[in-house]
Amino acid sequence: MRIEAHGLGKRFGRDWIFRDLTYAFEPGSATALLGPNGAGKSTLLQVLAAYTLPSAGELRYTVNSRAVRPEEVAMQLALCAPYLELIEELTLQEQLQFHTRFRPLRAGLSPAQLIELLQLGNARHKLIRDFSSGMKQRVKLGLALYTDAPLLLLDEPTTNLDRAGVAWYHEHVAATTAGRTVLVSSNVEEEYAFCGARLLVTDFAVRRS
Ligand SMILES: Nc1ncnc2c1ncn2[C@@H]1O[C@H](COP(=O)(O)OP(=O)(O)OP(=O)(O)O)[C@@H](O)[C@H]1O
Numbered sequence: 001m002r003i004e005a006h007g008l009g010k011r012f013g014r015d016w017i018f019r020d021l022t023y024a025f026e027p028g029s030a031t032a033l034l035g036p037n038g039a040g041k042s043t044l045l046q047v048l049a050a051y052t053l054p055s056a057g058e059l060r061y062t063v064n065s066r067a068v069r070p071e072e073v074a075m076q077l078a079l080c081a082p083y084l085e086l087i088e089e090l091t092l093q094e095q096l097q098f099h100t101r102f103r104p105l106r107a108g109l110s111p112a113q114l115i116e117l118l119q120l121g122n123a124r125h126k127l128i129r130d131f132s133s134g135m136k137q138r139v140k141l142g143l144a145l146y147t148d149a150p151l152l153l154l155d156e157p158t159t160n161l162d163r164a165g166v167a168w169y170h171e172h173v174a175a176t177t178a179g180r181t182v183l184v185s186s187n188v189e190e191e192y193a194f195c196g197a198r199l200l201v202t203d204f205a206v207r208r209s
Contacts, residue, residue: 001076001150001181002026002062003048009056010047017043018204019056027150030182032192035201041185044201045155048183049077063150080144081155086136088129092120095128099143106148106176118142133160141169145176152177155185166190
């Protein structure tokens with residue numbers, strides 16, 4: 001997916017979080033959205049995902065030269081973010097089956113195959129509620145990486161992962177990002193090191209005099 005932002009701005013009340021952001025995110029590129037806590041990385045990600053309306057400027061989305069309306073973007077993206085919840089009352093297998101009723105996985109992958117890729121075969125019948133925070137993060141990441149979508153959004157992707165989990169993340173990011181438009185909102189160098197482009201949100205902050 002190509003995302004073109006022209007003069008993009010977002011404010012909450014009277015406070016501008018960023019302003020005058022003009023940038024093109026290209027298919028096959030991975031971009032890190034960087035900045036200190038509270039800079040507006042997650043807000044920018046949500047505006048680009050068309051989850052939140054911008055306060056100024058325009059966004060244009062295209063997939064294979066076809067224009068995509070903002071309300072259609074949700075079905076073209078895969079997202080892993082701390083504010084996105086799994087369904088605690090389902091088992092892992094039920095969660096993946098539920099997800100694939102609405103969104104297919106890449107390359108015809110089945111929920112059972114994804115459970116193997118997640119290395120969570122022993123937990124397939126366990127309730128998500130009883131998963132550790134690192135196990136939940138691995139499921140959220142696996143669903144985002146392996147959902148068939150041209151836009152992949154990762155917000156603080158290695159949250160709660162141990163060393164083995166971070167290694168799993170690197171292996172599966174490398175296997176799934178080719179050809180997609182990837183945005184990573186992060187403060188942790190090792191989770192966005194693979195990104196070829198960097199966008200510092202504070203470059204678009206509104207200075208107060
Ligand atoms: N719905 C909202 N209403 C009002 N202010 C908001 C809202 N969402 C975010 N903000 C404010 O916007 C600013 C940017 O927040 P955001 O979460 O985008 O930052 P961030 O760079 O992702 O931070 P972190 O690194 O801590 O995750 C913060 O000052 C935050 O309080």
